[in-house]
Amino acid sequence: xxxxxxxxxxxxxxxxxxxxxxGYGLIREVAALSDGRVTLxxxxxxxxxxxxxxxxxxxxxxxxxxxxxxxxxxxxSPAGEATLSAETERLRRNVAAATERLRNRATDPxxxxxxxxxxxxxxxxxxx
Amino acid sequence: xxxxxxxxxxxxxxxxxxxxxxGYGLIREVAALSDGRVTLxxxxxxxxxxxxxxxxxxxxxxxxxxxxxxxxxxxxSPAGEATLSAETERLRRNVAAATERLRNRATDPxxxxxxxxxxxxxxxxxxx
DNA sequence: TTCTATATAACGGGCACCGGAATACCTTCG
DNA sequence: CGAAGGTATTCCGGTGCCCGTTATATAGAA
Numbered sequence: 001x002x003x004x005x006x007x008x009x010x011x012x013x014x015x016x017x018x019x020x021x022x023g024y025g026l027i028r029e030v031a032a033l034s035d036g037r038v039t040l041x042x043x044x045x046x047x048x049x050x051x052x053x054x055x056x057x058x059x060x061x062x063x064x065x066x067x068x069x070x071x072x073x074x075x076x077s078p079a080g081e082a083t084l085s086a087e088t089e090r091l092r093r094n095v096a097a098a099t100e101r102l103r104n105r106a107t108d109p110x111x112x113x114x115x116x117x118x119x120x121x122x123x124x125x126x127x128x
Numbered sequence: 129x130x131x132x133x134x135x136x137x138x139x140x141x142x143x144x145x146x147x148x149x150x151g152y153g154l155i156r157e158v159a160a161l162s163d164g165r166v167t168l169x170x171x172x173x174x175x176x177x178x179x180x181x182x183x184x185x186x187x188x189x190x191x192x193x194x195x196x197x198x199x200x201x202x203x204x205s206p207a208g209e210a211t212l213s214a215e216t217e218r219l220r221r222n223v224a225a226a227t228e229r230l231r232n233r234a235t236d237p238x239x240x241x242x243x244x245x246x247x248x249x250x251x252x253x254x255x256x
Numbered sequence: 257t258t259c260t261a262t263a264t265a266a267c268g269g270g271c272a273c274c275g276g277a278a279t280a281c282c283t284t285c286g
Numbered sequence: 287c288g289a290a291g292g293t294a295t296t297c298c299g300g301t302g303c304c305c306g307t308t309a310t311a312t313a314g315a316a
Contacts, residue, residue, distance in 0.1 A: 007132045017229035088226045098216040101145035
Protein backbone atom coordinates (compact mmCIF):
# COMPACT_ATOMS: atom_id res chain seq x y z
CA UNK A 1 0.00 0.00 0.00
CA UNK A 2 3.01 2.31 -0.14
CA UNK A 3 2.57 2.17 -3.90
CA UNK A 4 0.92 5.25 -5.35
CA UNK A 5 -2.82 4.79 -5.22
CA UNK A 6 -4.57 3.83 -8.42
CA UNK A 7 -7.60 5.77 -9.50
CA UNK A 8 -10.33 3.52 -8.01
CA UNK A 9 -8.63 3.46 -4.61
CA UNK A 10 -8.02 7.19 -4.69
CA UNK A 11 -11.66 7.87 -5.46
CA UNK A 12 -12.82 5.55 -2.71
CA UNK A 13 -10.77 7.48 -0.15
CA UNK A 14 -12.00 10.75 -1.61
CA UNK A 15 -15.62 9.63 -1.32
CA UNK A 16 -15.07 8.55 2.27
CA UNK A 17 -13.46 11.89 3.12
CA UNK A 18 -16.88 13.52 2.93
CA UNK A 19 -18.73 11.00 5.07
CA UNK A 20 -18.83 7.31 6.01
CA UNK A 21 -20.51 5.14 3.42
CA UNK A 22 -21.27 1.50 2.77
CA GLY A 23 -19.92 -0.41 -0.21
CA TYR A 24 -22.81 -0.08 -2.55
CA GLY A 25 -23.22 3.58 -1.70
CA LEU A 26 -19.57 4.07 -2.60
CA ILE A 27 -20.19 2.78 -6.10
CA ARG A 28 -22.73 5.53 -6.61
CA GLU A 29 -20.72 8.22 -4.84
CA VAL A 30 -17.59 7.47 -6.86
CA ALA A 31 -19.60 7.53 -10.07
CA ALA A 32 -21.02 10.89 -9.03
CA LEU A 33 -17.76 12.55 -8.08
CA SER A 34 -16.07 11.34 -11.25
CA ASP A 35 -18.97 12.51 -13.43
CA GLY A 36 -19.83 8.94 -14.31
CA ARG A 37 -16.36 8.24 -15.68
CA VAL A 38 -15.56 5.58 -13.10
CA THR A 39 -18.00 2.81 -12.33
CA LEU A 40 -16.60 0.56 -9.64
CA UNK A 41 -17.19 -3.18 -10.07
CA UNK A 42 -17.93 -5.23 -7.01
CA UNK A 43 -14.67 -7.08 -7.35
CA UNK A 44 -12.69 -3.86 -7.48
CA UNK A 45 -14.61 -2.19 -4.68
CA UNK A 46 -14.60 -4.87 -2.04
CA UNK A 47 -11.10 -5.96 -2.91
CA UNK A 48 -9.92 -2.40 -2.46
CA UNK A 49 -11.86 -1.97 0.79
CA UNK A 50 -10.36 -5.11 2.27
CA UNK A 51 -6.90 -3.87 1.36
CA UNK A 52 -7.59 -0.41 2.77
CA UNK A 53 -8.88 -1.84 6.03
CA UNK A 54 -5.85 -4.12 6.28
CA UNK A 55 -3.61 -1.11 5.69
CA UNK A 56 -5.42 0.89 8.35
CA UNK A 57 -6.48 3.65 5.97
CA UNK A 58 -10.15 2.83 6.39
CA UNK A 59 -12.05 1.59 9.44
CA UNK A 60 -15.27 -0.33 9.58
CA UNK A 61 -17.80 2.08 11.05
CA UNK A 62 -20.38 -0.48 12.09
CA UNK A 63 -23.01 -2.54 10.37
CA UNK A 64 -26.71 -2.13 9.92
CA UNK A 65 -29.38 -4.45 8.71
CA UNK A 66 -31.76 -2.62 6.42
CA UNK A 67 -34.66 -4.52 4.94
CA UNK A 68 -32.91 -7.76 5.75
CA UNK A 69 -29.80 -6.73 3.87
CA UNK A 70 -26.46 -6.25 5.58
CA UNK A 71 -24.99 -2.81 5.19
CA UNK A 72 -21.43 -2.27 6.34
CA UNK A 73 -20.19 1.27 6.76
CA UNK A 74 -16.63 2.36 6.16
CA UNK A 75 -14.93 5.44 7.55
CA UNK A 76 -11.70 7.21 6.61
CA SER A 77 -9.11 6.76 9.36
CA PRO A 78 -6.63 9.47 10.37
CA ALA A 79 -3.95 7.51 8.52
CA GLY A 80 -6.25 7.36 5.52
CA GLU A 81 -6.74 11.09 5.62
CA ALA A 82 -2.99 11.62 5.76
CA THR A 83 -2.45 9.25 2.86
CA LEU A 84 -5.13 10.93 0.79
CA SER A 85 -3.56 14.30 1.50
CA ALA A 86 -0.13 13.09 0.46
CA GLU A 87 -1.48 11.43 -2.66
CA THR A 88 -3.37 14.54 -3.61
CA GLU A 89 -0.20 16.59 -3.27
CA ARG A 90 1.70 14.14 -5.40
CA LEU A 91 -0.93 14.28 -8.12
CA ARG A 92 -1.03 18.04 -7.92
CA ARG A 93 2.68 18.21 -8.62
CA ASN A 94 2.38 15.80 -11.54
CA VAL A 95 -0.47 17.82 -12.97
CA ALA A 96 1.54 21.01 -12.62
CA ALA A 97 4.57 19.50 -14.36
CA ALA A 98 2.52 18.12 -17.23
CA THR A 99 0.52 21.31 -17.60
CA GLU A 100 3.63 23.42 -17.83
CA ARG A 101 5.22 21.22 -20.49
CA LEU A 102 2.04 21.04 -22.50
CA ARG A 103 1.66 24.80 -22.39
CA ASN A 104 5.21 25.41 -23.56
CA ARG A 105 4.56 22.99 -26.37
CA ALA A 106 1.53 24.93 -27.55
CA THR A 107 3.46 28.21 -27.76
CA ASP A 108 6.64 26.72 -29.17
CA PRO A 109 7.39 26.70 -32.89
CA UNK A 110 6.69 23.02 -33.35
CA UNK A 111 8.17 20.16 -31.42
CA UNK A 112 11.78 20.82 -30.53
CA UNK A 113 14.11 18.44 -32.24
CA UNK A 114 16.41 16.59 -29.92
CA UNK A 115 17.28 17.62 -26.42
CA UNK A 116 20.68 18.08 -24.88
CA UNK A 117 21.31 14.50 -23.86
CA UNK A 118 23.77 13.24 -21.36
CA UNK A 119 26.80 12.93 -23.51
CA UNK A 120 27.73 14.67 -26.71
CA UNK A 121 26.37 13.13 -29.90
CA UNK A 122 29.20 12.37 -32.29
CA UNK A 123 27.62 10.18 -34.89
CA UNK A 124 24.12 10.75 -36.21
CA UNK A 125 22.39 7.54 -37.17
CA UNK A 126 19.64 9.48 -38.85
CA UNK A 127 16.26 8.04 -39.76
CA UNK A 128 14.96 5.05 -37.84
CA UNK B 129 -3.84 1.45 -23.05
CA UNK B 130 -7.28 2.92 -22.53
CA UNK B 131 -6.68 2.29 -18.85
CA UNK B 132 -5.79 5.42 -16.89
CA UNK B 133 -2.05 5.87 -17.02
CA UNK B 134 -0.04 4.83 -14.03
CA UNK B 135 2.46 7.23 -12.58
CA UNK B 136 5.61 5.96 -14.37
CA UNK B 137 3.90 6.07 -17.75
CA UNK B 138 2.42 9.48 -17.06
CA UNK B 139 5.81 10.87 -16.12
CA UNK B 140 7.44 9.40 -19.20
CA UNK B 141 4.94 11.18 -21.42
CA UNK B 142 5.39 14.35 -19.40
CA UNK B 143 9.15 14.19 -19.81
CA UNK B 144 8.80 13.64 -23.55
CA UNK B 145 6.41 16.58 -23.84
CA UNK B 146 9.35 18.93 -23.32
CA UNK B 147 11.69 17.33 -25.84
CA UNK B 148 12.64 13.98 -27.36
CA UNK B 149 14.84 11.88 -25.14
CA UNK B 150 16.50 8.50 -25.11
CA GLY B 151 15.74 5.82 -22.53
CA TYR B 152 18.50 6.46 -20.09
CA GLY B 153 17.95 10.21 -20.31
CA LEU B 154 14.32 9.60 -19.43
CA ILE B 155 15.32 7.92 -16.20
CA ARG B 156 17.13 11.07 -15.15
CA GLU B 157 14.50 13.46 -16.48
CA VAL B 158 11.69 11.65 -14.67
CA ALA B 159 13.70 11.63 -11.46
CA ALA B 160 14.24 15.36 -11.88
CA LEU B 161 10.66 16.35 -12.60
CA SER B 162 9.39 14.24 -9.72
CA ASP B 163 11.96 15.68 -7.31
CA GLY B 164 13.64 12.31 -7.04
CA ARG B 165 10.48 10.58 -5.88
CA VAL B 166 10.29 8.29 -8.90
CA THR B 167 13.29 6.33 -10.06
CA LEU B 168 12.43 4.30 -13.13
CA UNK B 169 13.88 0.79 -13.33
CA UNK B 170 15.05 -0.45 -16.72
CA UNK B 171 12.29 -3.05 -16.75
CA UNK B 172 9.65 -0.44 -16.09
CA UNK B 173 11.06 2.07 -18.55
CA UNK B 174 11.59 -0.07 -21.62
CA UNK B 175 8.45 -2.07 -20.99
CA UNK B 176 6.48 1.16 -20.85
CA UNK B 177 8.22 2.57 -23.92
CA UNK B 178 7.46 -0.55 -25.96
CA UNK B 179 3.82 -0.33 -24.93
CA UNK B 180 3.64 3.38 -25.71
CA UNK B 181 5.16 2.88 -29.15
CA UNK B 182 2.75 0.02 -29.85
CA UNK B 183 -0.13 2.25 -28.79
CA UNK B 184 1.09 5.04 -31.02
CA UNK B 185 1.53 7.52 -28.19
CA UNK B 186 5.28 7.69 -28.66
CA UNK B 187 7.34 7.48 -31.84
CA UNK B 188 10.95 6.46 -32.25
CA UNK B 189 12.75 9.62 -33.25
CA UNK B 190 15.84 8.00 -34.69
CA UNK B 191 18.93 6.35 -33.32
CA UNK B 192 22.45 7.52 -32.71
CA UNK B 193 25.61 5.72 -31.87
CA UNK B 194 27.51 7.59 -29.20
CA UNK B 195 30.78 6.17 -28.01
CA UNK B 196 29.84 2.82 -29.46
CA UNK B 197 26.60 2.73 -27.52
CA UNK B 198 23.23 2.72 -29.20
CA UNK B 199 21.04 5.63 -28.23
CA UNK B 200 17.42 5.52 -29.33
CA UNK B 201 15.38 8.70 -29.12
CA UNK B 202 11.68 8.76 -28.39
CA UNK B 203 9.28 11.54 -29.26
CA UNK B 204 5.73 12.29 -28.11
CA SER B 205 3.28 11.71 -30.96
CA PRO B 206 0.19 13.88 -31.54
CA ALA B 207 -1.91 11.05 -30.10
CA GLY B 208 0.43 10.95 -27.11
CA GLU B 209 0.03 14.65 -26.58
CA ALA B 210 -3.75 14.30 -26.71
CA THR B 211 -3.64 11.41 -24.26
CA LEU B 212 -1.39 13.31 -21.89
CA SER B 213 -3.72 16.30 -22.03
CA ALA B 214 -6.75 14.16 -21.29
CA GLU B 215 -4.97 12.36 -18.47
CA THR B 216 -3.85 15.62 -16.96
CA GLU B 217 -7.41 16.91 -17.01
CA ARG B 218 -8.65 13.74 -15.38
CA LEU B 219 -6.05 14.05 -12.62
CA ARG B 220 -6.85 17.71 -12.18
CA ARG B 221 -10.49 16.88 -11.52
CA ASN B 222 -9.57 14.16 -9.06
CA VAL B 223 -7.24 16.51 -7.25
CA ALA B 224 -9.96 19.16 -7.09
CA ALA B 225 -12.50 16.71 -5.70
CA ALA B 226 -10.14 15.39 -3.06
CA THR B 227 -8.94 18.85 -2.11
CA GLU B 228 -12.47 20.09 -1.59
CA ARG B 229 -13.45 17.17 0.62
CA LEU B 230 -10.26 17.41 2.64
CA ARG B 231 -10.78 21.11 3.18
CA ASN B 232 -14.37 20.66 4.35
CA ARG B 233 -13.09 18.01 6.70
CA ALA B 234 -10.61 20.39 8.29
CA THR B 235 -13.24 23.03 9.03
CA ASP B 236 -15.98 20.60 10.09
CA PRO B 237 -16.60 19.78 13.75
CA UNK B 238 -15.03 16.36 13.57
CA UNK B 239 -15.83 13.58 11.17
CA UNK B 240 -19.51 13.46 10.38
CA UNK B 241 -21.11 10.31 11.60
CA UNK B 242 -22.99 8.41 8.96
CA UNK B 243 -24.17 9.82 5.65
CA UNK B 244 -27.66 9.74 4.23
CA UNK B 245 -27.41 6.39 2.53
CA UNK B 246 -29.59 5.08 -0.22
CA UNK B 247 -32.43 3.73 1.78
CA UNK B 248 -33.69 4.59 5.22
CA UNK B 249 -32.00 2.78 8.08
CA UNK B 250 -34.59 0.98 10.17
CA UNK B 251 -32.52 -1.23 12.38
CA UNK B 252 -29.24 -0.13 13.85
CA UNK B 253 -26.75 -2.97 14.27
CA UNK B 254 -24.52 -0.74 16.36
CA UNK B 255 -20.89 -1.47 17.11
CA UNK B 256 -18.81 -3.48 14.69
C1' DT C 257 42.61 -4.34 -14.46
C1' DT C 258 38.73 -3.21 -11.96
C1' DC C 259 35.20 -0.11 -11.03
C1' DT C 260 31.85 3.20 -12.51
C1' DA C 261 28.74 5.38 -15.79
C1' DT C 262 26.13 4.93 -19.92
C1' DA C 263 22.60 2.26 -22.40
C1' DT C 264 19.46 -1.41 -23.71
C1' DA C 265 17.41 -6.23 -23.43
C1' DA C 266 15.13 -10.04 -21.14
C1' DC C 267 12.79 -12.69 -17.41
C1' DG C 268 9.99 -14.00 -13.45
C1' DG C 269 6.81 -12.46 -10.17
C1' DG C 270 3.22 -9.71 -7.72
C1' DC C 271 -0.71 -7.07 -7.11
C1' DA C 272 -4.50 -4.18 -8.27
C1' DC C 273 -8.06 -3.96 -11.18
C1' DC C 274 -11.43 -6.01 -14.40
C1' DG C 275 -15.46 -8.71 -15.52
C1' DG C 276 -18.76 -11.76 -14.43
C1' DA C 277 -21.53 -14.90 -11.67
C1' DA C 278 -23.55 -16.33 -7.33
C1' DT C 279 -26.34 -15.35 -3.28
C1' DA C 280 -30.09 -13.12 -0.88
C1' DC C 281 -33.86 -10.01 0.23
C1' DC C 282 -37.34 -6.67 -0.82
C1' DT C 283 -40.37 -3.90 -3.82
C1' DT C 284 -42.86 -3.17 -7.95
C1' DC C 285 -45.32 -4.48 -11.90
C1' DG C 286 -48.02 -7.35 -14.94
C1' DC D 287 -49.18 -14.84 -7.77
C1' DG D 288 -45.05 -14.90 -10.40
C1' DA D 289 -41.39 -12.18 -12.79
C1' DA D 290 -38.33 -8.50 -12.84
C1' DG D 291 -35.32 -5.21 -10.93
C1' DG D 292 -32.75 -2.58 -7.39
C1' DT D 293 -29.91 -3.25 -3.16
C1' DA D 294 -25.76 -5.32 -1.15
C1' DT D 295 -21.99 -8.46 -0.47
C1' DT D 296 -18.87 -12.44 -1.73
C1' DC D 297 -15.99 -15.19 -4.74
C1' DC D 298 -13.11 -16.38 -8.69
C1' DG D 299 -10.39 -16.32 -12.95
C1' DG D 300 -7.91 -13.44 -16.02
C1' DT D 301 -4.97 -9.54 -17.61
C1' DG D 302 -1.64 -6.00 -17.66
C1' DC D 303 1.48 -2.74 -15.61
C1' DC D 304 5.02 -2.43 -12.86
C1' DC D 305 8.92 -4.20 -9.99
C1' DG D 306 13.46 -6.07 -9.28
C1' DT D 307 17.19 -8.17 -11.01
C1' DT D 308 20.47 -9.92 -14.21
C1' DA D 309 22.87 -9.87 -18.59
C1' DT D 310 25.31 -7.51 -22.22
C1' DA D 311 28.43 -3.95 -24.18
C1' DT D 312 31.58 0.11 -24.37
C1' DA D 313 34.34 3.97 -22.64
C1' DG D 314 36.76 6.41 -19.12
C1' DA D 315 38.69 6.75 -14.42
C1' DA D 316 41.30 4.87 -10.51
